[in-house]
Amino acid sequence: MNPSTPPAEPRTPSLYLPVECEIVAVSDLTPNEKLFRLRLPGGAVLGHLPGQFVQVSLLGWEEAPISVASSPGRGAFFELGVRRAGRLTDAMHRLKSGERVGIRGPYGRPFDLARMAGQELLLISGGCGLAPMRSLIQYCEEHPEEFGRVTMLHGARSPAEMLFRDELDAWEASARFACSRTVDRVTDGERYNGGVGLVTALIPPLELDPARTVAVIVGPPVMYRAVIAELRKKGLGPERIVVSLERQMRCGVGKCGHCTIEHLYCCQDGPVFWLDEIEHMRGAL
Ligand SMILES: Cc1cc2nc3c(=O)[nH]c(=O)nc-3n(C[C@H](O)[C@H](O)[C@H](O)COP(=O)(O)OP(=O)(O)OC[C@H]3O[C@@H](n4cnc5c(N)ncnc54)[C@H](O)[C@@H]3O)c2cc1C
Numbered sequence: 320m321n322p323s324t325p326p327a328e329p330r331t332p333s334l335y336l337p338v339e340c341e342i343v344a345v346s347d348l349t350p351n352e353k354l355f356r357l358r359l360p361g362g363a364v365l366g367h368l369p370g371q372f373v374q375v376s377l378l379g380w381e382e383a384p385i386s387v388a389s390s391p392g393r394g395a396f397f398e399l400g401v402r403r404a405g406r407l408t409d410a411m412h413r414l415k416s417g418e419r420v421g422i423r424g425p426y427g428r429p430f431d432l433a434r435m436a437g438q439e440l441l442l443i444s445g446g447c448g449l450a451p452m453r454s455l456i457q458y459c460e461e462h463p464e465e466f467g468r469v470t471m472l473h474g475a476r477s478p479a480e481m482l483f484r485d486e487l488d489a490w491e492a493s494a495r496f497a498c499s500r501t502v503d504r505v506t507d508g509e510r511y512n513g514g515v516g517l518v519t520a521l522i523p524p525l526e527l528d529p530a531r532t533v534a535v536i537v538g539p540p541v542m543y544r545a546v547i548a549e550l551r552k553k554g555l556g557p558e559r560i561v562v563s564l565e566r567q568m569r570c571g572v573g574k575c576g577h578c579t580i581e582h583l584y585c586c587q588d589g590p591v592f593w594l595d596e597i598e599h600m601r602g603a604l
């Protein structure tokens with residue numbers, strides 16, 4: 320664990336016992352992803368930091384780790400962007416506001432906000448990775464004094480699969496961010512006004528100061544190596560690159576060993592890592 324950013328203490332009372340949260344709103348992000356706004360009993364604050372996740376459960380459908388998609392500054396609610404991927408998430412997609420899900424956490428090591436302070440940020444997300452990145456983006460919006468220029472690059476497979484389109488419009492229009500988006504392909508007749516191509520193609524034209532920039536990458540596994548290669552060409556060393564990794568998880572709290580990367584537990588030592596901590600580990604990327 321990096322000593323500079325101790326994770327917030329989990330607000331749920333037991334490591335193993337979920338707390339029932341009310342779904343106060345649910346909306347479609349894409350045909351396959353929904354945004355859930357949740358409230359802890361009594362309006363208690365979750366107490367997370369950007370980059371952390373919660374274990375979500377439904378009776379009969381086990382549990383799954385889901386990143387918190389909203390910043391801590393949203394107070395008495397927090398949000399989860401959930402892709403329909405299997406049993407639990409399929410059942411979640413059938414829930415309506417007023418219904419409840421179990422939550423444990425928040426867990427995991429968050430983004431190292433102390434070490435990122437004063438730096439220019441380059442936030443690179445792909446697909447569903449924009450959900451955890453959104454927590455950090457909202458944090459940057461709420462604390463403009465903490466960071467230098469913030470540049471965001473986001474890639475999706477197609478315009479229909481792009482998450483948070485209205486928010487991307489707002490971030491693009493905001494003086495706070497430089498924001499570019501791209502898709503792998505556009506189907507005939509689809510309305511879309513961004514770039515076409517892989518997110519890696521957005522990196523070469525950037526003017527970066529490698530001594531003042533921290534890059535953060537959250538996306539599908541296939542994205543990491545290609546993005547890191549482009550960042551290295553820009554002079555960014557592994558001590559200036561942050562990755563958030565996904566592993567199969569069960570307990571979420573360092574007990575079951577399902578999520579290991581060599582001697583590290585992704586659920587506790589991660590999911591956020593500085594690249595120089597894990598780049599030489601087998602199977603990390
Ligand atoms: C730290 C962390 C944060 C995550 N954040 C989000 C998020 O914000 N939104 C979101 O939609 N999903 C997120 N996920 C992924 C989510 O936990 C998995 O998709 C989970 O399996 C869904 O549970 P399920 O019961 O619906 O699917 P299951 O029925 O368990 O499995 C569906 C398929 O996904 C595979 N799978 C299971 N776990 C993972 C995993 N971790 N990575 C890749 N494949 C997996 C299974 O092998 C199976 O093929 C995150 C995962 C981790 C580890």
Ligand code: FES
Pocket residue numbers: 567568569570571572573574575576577578579584585586587
């Ligand atoms: S998920 Fe159990 S040890 Fe990490």
